[in-house]
Amino acid sequence: MFYVFSNPQAIAEHVSELLIAQIQKKNDSVLGLATGSTMEPVYEKLCEQVARLNVDVSGLTTFNLDEYIGLGSEHPQSYRYYMRQHLFNRLAFAQHRTFLPDGLCADPVKQCEQYSGQIQQAGHIDLQLLGIGNNGHIGFNEPGTSFGSRTHVVPLTEQTRIDNSRFFDSLDEVPTQAITLGLQDIMESKQIILIATGTNKAQIMAKLYESPVTEQLPASVVKAHPNAMILLDEQAAQFL
Ligand code: GLP
16 A cells, blocks of 8 residues: 655656546546645646647546635635646646635535535545645644544644645745545545655654554545555655
């Protein structure tokens, strides 16, 4: 389940090939997408290979994992903005089938219910990409989140806000809440690929490697999935 690659580029190439194989097998696949710096080389490689191989992505439906509450889609740190920049504006996606929670929605709780419902109606996610937070979160499911959780509103932990403040001008600007897919929604995906790169993920990956499946370490739930892979580069794998 744990696979070590020499560097982030090698992971990006492999994951891009897996994504393309999925799309070629089923051109109306439902993809679960993640944001963060870990995914940038993956989307870069995917854009390159889709263009080179002339892969048709217009039948895909995508659901993103999470979004900050309080940031609109034009805010450069919103995840909708990130997705447009790294993927949606670069390939011929059917934009109306690219779903993310709306950070400015008036009734986030109702929206959460609808979001989980939309994924179920789409027949569940065929392939879910995941990064990991330094505290073991996936999406924004922080330690202690129930494995039975559906899409929900979360207060962000101080650690997560500090980690993500590198993308903002100051810590004060980092939102305090987000909407995230729940752990049960994630686990209903048919396949999961979790990626961790760089030395700053080395400690959490060693912990994940040793850990039993426990709500104290949300990413550990992936170990209980029948079709999941955890891909690390050598730096993230250094304490395994
Ligand atoms: C954020 C996101 C997660 C992501 C994590 C790691 O908190 N909500 O979905 O996996 O950060 O991000 P990065 O890849 O930038 O390390």
